[in-house]
Amino acid sequence: MIETSDAAIVAFTLRTALISTAIVVPIGLAIAWLLGRFEWRGKALVETLVLLPLVMPPVATGLILLKLFSRRAPFGHLLDRWGIEIVFTWRAVVAAMVVMSLPLFVRAARVALEEVNVRYESVARTLGASEPRVFFSITLPLASRGILGGTVLAFARAIGEFGATIVVAGNIPGRTTTMALAIFDRVQLGKDSEAYRLVAICAVIAFAALWINEAVIRRRSAR
Amino acid sequence: MILSLRRVRLPLAHFELEMSFEAQAGATGIFGPSGSGKTTVLELIAGIRRPTAGQIFIDRSVVDDVVGRVHVRSRDRQVGYVPQGESLFPHMTVERNIRFGVRGDDAELFVQRVVEVLEIAPLLPRGVSALSGGEAKRVALARALVTSPRLLLLDEPLSGLDRPLHSRVIEFLIRVRDDLRVPMIYVTHDPAELRQIVFDVIAVDRGNVVGHGPVTEVLP
Numbered sequence: 351m352i353e354t355s356d357a358a359i360v361a362f363t364l365r366t367a368l369i370s371t372a373i374v375v376p377i378g379l380a381i382a383w384l385l386g387r388f389e390w391r392g393k394a395l396v397e398t399l400v401l402l403p404l405v406m407p408p409v410a411t412g413l414i415l416l417k418l419f420s421r422r423a424p425f426g427h428l429l430d431r432w433g434i435e436i437v438f439t440w441r442a443v444v445a446a447m448v449v450m451s452l453p454l455f456v457r458a459a460r461v462a463l464e465e466v467n468v469r470y471e472s473v474a475r476t477l478g479a480s481e482p483r484v485f486f487s488i489t490l491p492l493a494s495r496g497i498l499g500g501t502v503l504a505f506a507r508a509i510g511e512f513g514a515t516i517v518v519a520g521n522i523p524g525r526t527t528t529m530a531l532a533i534f535d536r537v538q539l540g541k542d543s544e545a546y547r548l549v550a551i552c553a554v555i556a557f558a559a560l561w562i563n564e565a566v567i568r569r570r571s572a573r
Numbered sequence: 574m575i576l577s578l579r580r581v582r583l584p585l586a587h588f589e590l591e592m593s594f595e596a597q598a599g600a601t602g603i604f605g606p607s608g609s610g611k612t613t614v615l616e617l618i619a620g621i622r623r624p625t626a627g628q629i630f631i632d633r634s635v636v637d638d639v640v641g642r643v644h645v646r647s648r649d650r651q652v653g654y655v656p657q658g659e660s661l662f663p664h665m666t667v668e669r670n671i672r673f674g675v676r677g678d679d680a681e682l683f684v685q686r687v688v689e690v691l692e693i694a695p696l697l698p699r700g701v702s703a704l705s706g707g708e709a710k711r712v713a714l715a716r717a718l719v720t721s722p723r724l725l726l727l728d729e730p731l732s733g734l735d736r737p738l739h740s741r742v743i744e745f746l747i748r749v750r751d752d753l754r755v756p757m758i759y760v761t762h763d764p765a766e767l768r769q770i771v772f773d774v775i776a777v778d779r780g781n782v783v784g785h786g787p788v789t790e791v792l793p
Contacts, residue, residue, distance in 0.1 A: 469658070469660055470660065470662055472616075472621045473654060473656060474662075475620075475621075475646070475647035476619050476620070476621075476647050476648070476650070476652055476653065476654040476717075477648075477674030477716065477717075478648045478674050478676065478720060479648060479673070479674070480648065492663070492664060
């Protein structure tokens with residue numbers, strides 16, 4: 351039986367994870383494209399910065415985000431002047447999810463884009479296609495399986511995000527509590543059965559995401 | 574004169590390509606051993622690669638001039654390019670492949686003509702993976718032709734096909750040459766193919782032109 355508080359936590363987690371994924375996909379696709387197809391000054395630095403959250407402790411990444419978005423930092427101060435509050439709000443939850451899932455998406459998308467035979471793109475150009483048309487009608491559809499896989503991975507990572515979130519967003523009931531934070535909280539308080547209820551919901555969501563991903567890939571392969 | 578390369582240079586892995594030649598309307602062959610720079614020449618003409626020196630003219634208009642800093646993009650060259658190996662977009666049907674480069678309703682009659690000449694009407698609804706090697710070559714040829722190119726570039730169009738299919742594809746290429754009157758540059762390492770379809774041959778080796786003239790004089 352799912353309780354009202356559980357439903358609210360699940361809905362909040364899904365909503366923030368979806369917003370995060372919607373931010374990660376276009377930005378990650380652009381980064382993967384630039385990293386995979388072109389040589390440019392500063393490429394190694396950008397590549398390292400994007401992948402850094404994969405190897406750093408998530409809590410450390412959360413501390414960096416906290417520093418960046420705090421009102422005393424130039425960036426946080428600028429946002430504050432525009433009336434945008436980040437730290438300890440749902441926006442901080444999304445920010446942590448974005449930073450932690452971006453490297454996974456970029457890696458998957460980069461591999462998928464690099465696997466597209468450039469011959470198809472060259473031929474499309476000789477047929478009069480503009481660069482945006484080449485990208486959207488040739489490259490993207492041919493890389494779609496890998497990109498879809500990366501999207502599911504990014505969404506799943508966002509759902510499970512914990513370390514960076516707890517530092518930059520805290521664990522404020524009704525405001526910033528995600529499933530991962532709630533599970534931790536309940537275990538700490540000795541409410542194991544309530545924790546396991548959320549664990550089961552997490553497992554169902556993860557299973558559904560992976561199953562949909564596999565089903566879509568199978569349908570595309572069968573065409 | 575449909576094509577002119579003037580002191581075109583491009584460094585490659587084992588040698589520097591440096592070529593000058595002119596090709597008249599009709600069918601011209603580029604002949605040479607594997608790795609002699611034949612495909613690179615086609616890619617330079619198609620605008621896929623940029624030369625480091627020299628000029629390229631198509632139909633008397635400049636498309637590359639390194640000193641003059643001219644490089645016309647592939648999409649604006651009006652050149653049909655049929656590369657070696659698979660080039661049909663695998664996620665599209667034959668019809669979507671063929672119509673990819675068609676712009677405007679005026680081209681419809683020409684599309685119908687190309688489909689008729691190359692006998693591909695029954696293939697239109699099929700997926701690319703359902704085509705045989707010979708059918709795929711014809712579709713790739715049709716896709717390049719429907720854009721009304723000023724010049725057709727064919728890179729080893731018979732490679733990967735069984736011997737019995739060679740004469741069939743050659744027959745279609747002769748139709749393109751004579752019925753549709755599209756000038757073509759035909760690249761191959763096989764002199765037997767060239768004897769059947771081209772008038773002039775440019776022999777290349779290690780990135781240089783080593784012979785140029787009528788097919789009977791240049792080919793071994």
